[in-house]
Amino acid sequence: MKLIIENIGMIRQAEIDLYSLCVIAGENDNGKSTIGKIIFCILKAVNRYKEDLRESKDYWINEKLNEIYFFLRTNLKIKNSSVTERMMLLRSHSFSEQISSEQWPVFDELINELIHTAELNTEQKEHVIQLHNKIKELVAQPENQRKAIENAFNKIFASEFDSSLLLQGASKGYIQLLDNNITLIHLEIDQHNGVTLLSEIEPIELKDATFIDSALVLNYHDVLIRSQTLLDIDKRRLGNLGMAYTTLHTKDLFDKLRNPILPNSLFDIDKTELLSKLHNIVNGEIAYDKNVRDFVFRRNQEDISIKNTASGIKVFGLLQILIANDFISKNSMLVFDEPENHLHPKWQLKLAEFLVSLAKNGIYILLSSHSPYMIEALKRYGDQAGLAKKSRFFLAENRCIKNEDRLGEIFQVLAEPFEVFRKMDAEVLRGE
Template sequence: MKFSIKGFSPIRDASIVLDGLTVVSGENDSGKSTIGKLLFSLIKAARIARNKPNEDIARKQTLRTVLNLVFGKDSRRGLIELKGGVFSEPFCTVEISDDGYIAAYDCPADPFLGGIKDATFIDTPLVWQLFNTYQGIASERAKAVDVGDHFPIQYPFTQFDIYSKLNGSVPGRGERLDDLQERIKKIVGGRIVFENNSPMFQRGDEFYPIFSTATGIQSFGFLQRFMELGLAESERILILDEPEVHLHPKWQIDYAELIVDMVADYGLKVLVTTHNPYMSKALKLFSDRKLREEVNYYYSVKEGNFSRLVEDQELEIVSREMAKPMFLLDTLKAWEDDS
């Protein structure tokens, strides 16, 4: 499947192929997160609108609602397309007008857009730390819905979506899935478990509140829990927005290998956005060994206030652009030594 965006600020032009693992590198404020959020919004809206009365109208209205929740009510204009097969003709086209309304919505009445039934967007481990808070929000919101009241509390839509999934019940687990979880347990020295409906970190016989553990451990906890819940499957896409932010360079490499293994073993589709050379090169190394095909790398190039996406299969642009800060430091050091 190919996902294309035109004119959705700050993205002038971006097209990515979503076969297995897709990696988008680039500077801050170059549109990387926007790509992931738009893809999440399109797939999530189709899933929410399924089986609603007046489905054609509901899908259009639901997408506008989701876009407003994800981007704010100042959703920008743009053209969004999904293409399948040999990527010749779009099977889903959305046009957003200047005022943020859906000017055109031509997508199939199917919650499985491009064969993907759900998307998850993860950009922070804060969800774990606010888990009990989200439990309270969910409870109060349910009460308000039951009596037809308006629920006034606003909360991050993508984070609440993650909470709702993490809070699910664990089905039976297969042998291979246990193997990957054992690797996570070895890396972080324990695992996340649930006690009295609250997440805890178990290390040996000791249990610790999840909010008191390192954010790096919480980041690995997402992968562990998603595998436990059976959410690492071929009909889903996991969007990881700069997952390296809370990880030591060594753990970035471990994390990258786990991502590649989830794609290789379960057929999970993963979109990673990153501005870190450790993450980019680790994903490249492991995907060359274990995936070979169904892997696509891109670099988001800033051009003034806008950006465009270019292919970077061999990480040539990543290596050049992400090395510039080190060259700058070396230059400053040399200047200080000479002064």
């Protein structure tokens, strides 16, 4: 697959082929993280728009149904057992569960019975009939797939980028995902960060993405468990008002660390071998302990508070939990933003070797890095694993990324500090 973006986030122009192992290097403020966030958002939006479509329609059906209930409860004069029974049935279902359009025929009949058995005046009866007809229209309304997809992208991008999706100063932006010159997605972003779909949506092989930008997410259980994203507001959970906000990728990662998913045939990587490798690296494992409602590091049958463990252990612990919970699988992508942070060079090499083993198992790896140790290790281990033709090293500069392997230039950029040291040494020698 190929990703093309223009005037998005921190990037003016980027075109990259998504290989099994993709590495993006470059100085800060050149858009390295933007690529991973865009792919993360695309996969989230494409895989949730059908859910949004159904939720939106069912929500308004339920709202109108509840409106009928409140109106009848206020205006009913007759209180015989038949009417009372029907009112209780209407209340018990409309307030205990979301009524779907498939369930509507039962309530259609129930409302008809209430209209005809309850003593309502002409004006009251007409109001209930109008509400009833509105629900019928909602039930019969064809699903607008294109609009649902645009809504999904708007909500996902807003939850991840807030109001900063479009490059500052640009009037329009574009995001395009292709596979062998077939357009899978083509989006236009306007000045108000609104998303317009410019093509039909084609199926995408990748089913999910996980974005990691800090292992310290493990330290903030008490905060993140009460946090929400802008998606939660759209779900109209009034009880969440006043709660802390976080980015979508942070909340997504936190939820995946706490909750394993049900077994699925897609998850067919050899978890045992991978988990064994991670256990050997840190001589233990990180897990979520439901009893203490927090993450712990287990070593030699002893639980240690996650807050008292080294940041390097947390990096490998994140991978342990994600693999154990079946969120790192074939046809998924792991996006790692500067994973070398807090890692000793020796462990950078171990992490690079492990990420290569994931790529070899069919997991797509997209990584940004400043570390020459990490980048060279990924190159060497990748070549040893037979991934030379499935790896690509990109350079982000001047807020652009060209679709070229630029490993040599990356090392030149990363070597610039050493050139400064060389000049300093030369000055010292001249002074002597």
